[in-house]
């Protein structure tokens with residue numbers, strides 16, 4: 338199987354996670370961010386992740402890929418119940434996380450930005466949606482303060498949940514958001530939550546971005 342991704346992309350992280358959690362081999366291909374031809378030819382639009390199965394079937398939505406791979410073995414890994422309260426937190430916090438992460442992604446050393454044209458493509462596309470990156474960077478101290486408070490809430494939410502030895506679809510939604518935030522320097526990770534994100538990173542074999550935080 339082949340999985341086309343961008344390293345920074347949280348939706349791609351969802352798809353990468355299920356391969357890691359189930360220990361299923363897959364060729365991970367990082368496309369240049371401005372390569373429109375390959376995704377267009379596979380699914381008719383410029384969007385990743387895309388899975389190409391051994392049978393040549395293409396699947397182009399992250400959660401469809403997750404479900405397909407989880408069900409493939411006949412023994413689901415995502416067996417724990419979803420958590421409404423955690424998913425509500427994700428909904429509330431995501432805007433804040435991406436306003437911090439996106440300008441930092443644009444100047445990071447991800448393989449999808451190896452060519453300058455790919456980096457420019459990303460910057461142009463995202464600034465048209467999120468506004469100027471220099472303005473976002475100036476907003477960072479206030480955004481980091483807000484996100485640190487949100488992390489304290491999340492830490493308490495996770496601590497209050499019953500301990501379950503299995504993963505859930507909610508974990509597949511949450512980890513990519515926290516991994517996105519890990520590129521931001523100055524974020525304070527409460528101890529319990531820090532343990533959670535590091536354990537998931539190991540289990541799913543998708544490393545955090547702490548080492549390249551800006």
Ligand SMILES: N[C@@H](CCC(=O)N[C@@H](CS)C(=O)NCC(=O)O)C(=O)O
Pocket residue numbers: 343346347348349383384385386397398399400462
């Ligand atoms: N609903 C899709 C969303 C995927 C998505 O938005 N991918 C982004 C990358 S993070 C993308 O490919 N955007 C087009 C682009 O970057 O040009 C999924 O869950 O797979």
